[in-house]
Amino acid sequence: MKQIVALLVGLGIGLGLALLIGWVALPVGPYDTTPDVLRDDYKEEYVRLVSLTYQVETDREAARTRLAALDALSPTRPLVEQAERWIAQGKVEWMVVPLIRLARDLDAETPVMSRYLQGVIP
């Protein structure tokens, strides 16, 4: 009986130590994440980078692929949401316009964006 208790106690201690090591002290794969789990401010920066890069490369498919790293099912959704959010927040024109240009070229321009462009681009 004592032997079984000792085995169970050992198992419990070992399991507890392993969970501590495996999830806290030495977790596996902390440097293999994808853009979709970036912190929100970094996600915004990612979308902004995609739009700025598109101004240079003008490669729609490359931009779409990069955006798909944030949302594989609807790649333009983060772009549209960010553009409309930044318009609502009154972000400066040079930050917003590249997003709208990319959205337009990806056939994702919304009425909010169109109205914004009419206001800033005579």
Place this chain on the structure above:
Amino acid sequence: MKSLVWLSVGLILGLMGGLIYTWVISPPIYYDTYPPMMAEAHRREWIKMTALAYGFDGNWPRAQLRLADLDEVEIQQVVAQTLDAAIAQGRPLLLLQRLADLADSYGVVSPAVTIYLEQPPAPAPTTSFVTPPTVLSPTTVPPAPTATPLPSPTVLPTPTPALPSPYQIISQTLRCASAPQIAVSLVLSHTTEVRGRSQVVQVPQPGRTVWLLWEDGADRAVTGFRPEFGLGYADFIVEPGRIYKVYVDTPTGAPLVTVQTEPCTPDEGGGWIARVLTILERPSLPTTTTLTLISPTPTP
């Protein structure tokens, strides 16, 4: 004593089972990460986009923030590759200079960085190429007929210009190579006064676009990508027997010169002619630009 053994066995089994579970079966899922935690392919993409964004908007503090905590060696590799690709794709000079600036800031040492970092932006020619520019030097190039150009062995001059051209061909050298070649070395000549005497300083011009147009196509090259031939150097792969029109910066207006590729004579050992053309801007302007069309060293 036996209990201690069973306790140890339980401890080891528990550790093994727990580690298998936490490392293999149910590894931690990460949220709210930041760029250095991304997989290599995504990190490199982030760096590349940061470099191109800096090239586009020139926002240096932002670029530094975006690259914070990323591995410097990885930044160097990606920025250098991005710069090389941008040069090969003929991106605007300002973008190339900013990329070189970024690369230099992160310790990249390469010919491309040297070229685009140290040279100021090349001034655009003050005279457009609307007027036919070519004037052949009598020293090395046969005098140009002013009649309608016909296929000739070397240079097919454009019609006589109505206005003075900013460029003048001053020399041409022909060599035999295994394939026809045209290369360009662009040099800007500054004339300065030193103790009352004029002194000419020639500065190679990297980052200038040279165009070759032919009947059904076009090609362009940016000077400075092969520094071993000079910072103002660019070359082209050309087709045998084809007639090419050469332009600098923009392929509009009258060509700078028209060149036809042609074979060497059997006496010269066969092969194709690779040529050297030197074109000098007219001295009436404040600065003079020397455009040298040269052939790379022929490879038999």
